Structure formats: structure tokens, C-alpha cells
Amino acid sequence: MSKINRRDVLRNGAAVLAASSLPISMVELAFGADSDQNFTFAYISDSHITQIKGNEFVRNWDRGLIRAVAETNLLDPKPDFVFYGGDIAQLGKPEEIDHGLEILSALRGDVHYVMGEHDYYVDLGEYWRKQLGPDHYSFDHKGVHFVVLNSILTHEKWMHQKWQSGMDRMKQMARLDNPDGQPFMVGEAQREWLRNDLKKISKETPIVVLSHSPLQKIFKSWNFWTDDAEEVQALLKPFDKVTVLYGHVHQIQTNQIGNISFHAAMATAWPWPYPSTYTQKASYLPKLTVEMNRADPFFERDATGWQFIDVHTGRADVSYLLPDNKNRTVAYSEKAGHPVDTGSRKTDDRSPPQKHF
Amino acid sequence: MNQNRKYPSIIGALSMLLGLYGPGAVADEFSDADIDRWEMEYEVVVEEGEKLFHGGLGNQNTVSCDQCHPNGANTHPETYPKFQQQLGKVATLWEMINWCIENPLQAEKLAADDPKLIALQAYITEERKGVELMPGKH
Helix, strand or coil, X not given: CCCCCHHHHHHHHHHHHHHHXXXXXXXXXXXXXXXXXXXXXXXXXXXCECEEECXXXXXXXXXXXXXXXXXXXXXXXXXXXXEECCCCECCCCHHHHHHHHHHHCCCCCCEEECCCHHHHCCXXXXXXXXXXXXXXXXXXXXXEEEEECCCCECCHHHXXXXXXXXXXXXXXXXXXXXXXXXXXXXXXXXXXXXXXXXHCCCCCCCEEEEECCCCCCCEHHHCECCCCXXXXXXXXXXXXXXXXXXXXXXXXXXEEECCEEEEECCCCCCCCCCHHHCCCCCCCCCCCCCCCCCCCCCCCCXXXXXXXXXXXXXXXXXXXXCCCCCCEEEEEECCCCEEEECCCCCHHHCCHHHCCC | CHHHHHHHHHHHHHXXXXXXXXXXXXXXXXXXXXXXXXXXXXXXXXXXXXXXXHHHCCCCCCCCHHHCCHHHCCCCHHHCCEEECCCCEEECHHHHHHHHHHCCCCCCCCCCCCHHHHHHHHHHXXXXXXXXXXXXXX
């Protein structure tokens, strides 16, 4: 084992972990000159905790989050912290947010939260912020600057129109394929905040941005989309190494735009089809994406999962922990200049479940 | 023989008297108005299916079809009937819909001729229109 580098250990460890669900121990080995700056963090997203009534919740979605939390606690070396990528709740109810947070409270270590549209539109994020604090913020960790944005805002006029109730507005936004859907956006105020936040950061500092929706445009009809993505990307452009991590899409997506690497998170609740499988409208899935295996609905947790991120030399390698599926790692390749699925085959040689139609 | 021959003409004459056929009308012809009406009948059922698909089934756990299948995607109506390995037999689309109703939706399955099941199939197939039929495909 002594010759194995740290990332291999993490990768192999993850495979063992998913297979056995037993604690594993890994030896941390030197990795380059900046090894003391290397670290990992876990990344869980999209649990969609759903209240049926009273203290009764949809079992399936509860189980997904409980499993991700349990497996995260078994990671060794321990991740420095955990990110939760948004959509704790299905309809933003205090009962759903609280139930989700109760499950997440079993996590050992700090958790940083991202706002999802399912957390937001019933009361415009009031209860979420009461429990978790601001919906956009930044912090520094071992030389990396982390930025969290609330990217699921939309037109003010739509948000503040006369609604029968907040729940009425929530249900409009909760329907992914709503023909009257509104586009997500970060908005001018937060972009201004980001501009100021980044002023004090040197161009060599690695930046990791977390948002709920992709800060790129993939498929508008399902809001795999942020309307002012280009404006946000422009603010990130001056930096050498930028990684954007997002939830919302419930599937593996990989992209590189200029200096920015993009990775999507799996949901713990349920998978979503790739937009290309809806043949009535055009979509733009990034070509670097190696699609996840098609779901086997008979296995409840199939095509769901969670991630841990290995940050080294300022780049982020994303390992996907996929129940009942082969785990995947999408790692930044200095040679290619973009993230590469380390287990991927050439496009024409993918396994049958990777062919979505 | 002669008597048998007489019956059709008698039925024809009776029908004319009762106004069942217009003058010169033939049973297998239909008008643009007919087509419009039939399409409308279909669209009404598709719309009903869309509502059922988006939370209209009234299942107690509130989980809806569109949560996993936005726009009916990843339902592959064009591939049925096909061998469904989890069931160990060739299955039809409506059997798979019932599987979803019983499992993620935690509700009672519908009869094959239940108008709700027909409406769900109409919606799912409408969202997939234009795709080549590929029965048996995986």
C-alpha cells in the first residue's frame, strides 16, 4: 500500500465503503509539496424530505438521507466538513426542514448549507435562514476560498405577485416541468456582493463556488439553468482555478468553461432523466459528462448517491458514491485541462446502462 | 333465398325512414368536424392524464409521477411490451405504471381499463410522440 497515492486510497476506500458499509481506515500519504494543504470534504444534496402529515414523512426520501449521513460518518480520513447542496425539503415546510436537519444533525463535523428552490418559495427562505443563517456567504479553508450563492431566485415581479398563499407559489416552483416555470438567477444584488467579496482574493487563490442550480445553461425547461450564469462566470474568470459544485439536477454532469470546472451532485432522493431523453425540446448537456447509469426503479436507492471531494493543489476531484452502482471519480486532469471521469470509456464503448434514450 | 335477400333492403328503407343515414351517406366516411371532435376527445384525456401524473392521483404519501419523470421522460412507452427483468416476464406500459403506483406512490394499483390508467398512458405517450416504436428495446 505504501506506493499508492492519496487519491487512489480515497477512491479505493470509497469502493470498499460502499460495498461493505463498514468503517475503513486509510493511511494518509504524502501527496506533492503542498500535502498539508490537501483536504477532503463531503457533499450531500437534494433529499426532498416530504411531510405526509404530522410526524409521518415519505420513507423512501428519509432513507436516502439517512444512508448518506451514515456513510459520510464512516469516511476515513475524516472530511474537514460537509456541504449540503440544497432542497432539504420538498415543499419548504418548517416540519420538512426540521426533520431533514434532525437527520443531518447526526453528521460529525461542521455542515455548510446551500439554499434550494424547494427550501425557498413557500416563505422566500425565511424559515431556512432562521435555522441556518445567511443564504450567501464565503469563508476560507486551507488556502481555498469558498463561496456559497443562492442561485434559485427569480424575477421579483413573479415572486411578489398576489399569490393565494406561499404554498401556491411553492407548488408552481416545485413542478420541474412547469410550462409556466420561471428561470433561476443569482440576481444583481448578490453579484455585487460577490464582486466585492472577490476583491480581496488573490488571483492564485483556488475558488470553490457552491450553488443549487448549475451556473451554466443546460436545459431551460427544467431549470438546469441559471439566467445570469454568464455574468457570474465573468466575475470568476480572473482566477486561475475555479470549481463550481451544484445540486438540483439529480445526476452526474461534468463541464469545463474556460478556467471553471463544473460538477453536479447526485440526489439522495431520486434520479432525474438526462434532458436529451425529452425529445420535444433541445438541450445542451456538456460533452464532458459521462452519464450515470440508468436507474433501476426496483432498487429504491439506484441512481441516487452522494459525493466526497478531494481538494489538492486547488483542484477538486469529485468521487460519486453510488449505491448498487460502480462508484465514479471525476478528477481534474492537468494534461487535458478539464475534469475527466477516471473510469470512463470512449463515447462509443459505454456500457448499455450508460446509454440514455 | 328470395326472402333472405329482402331483409337488407327492408333494413335500408327503415333506416332511411328513421333518419339514421343522410342521403347518399356511406358508413365509413367521416368529416373534418369528426376528426376535430375525436382529436379533442383525445386531448381531453391527455390533459386528464397530465393532471393525474402531476399529483392528481390522490395517493396518501403525496409522491407524484413527475417527481421522477418530468415531461414523462424516462418512461419509454415506445419500448413496450418488453421483457422486464425485475418481473421476469414481458410486461406492458400499464403494468409498469401500476408498479410505480404501488411502490414509490404507495397506493393501490389500478384496473387495466381504469380511465385513470388510460389517461396516464395517453399523457406519457403524447410526451413521447414522434419517437420510433421500438418494442422490446432496452
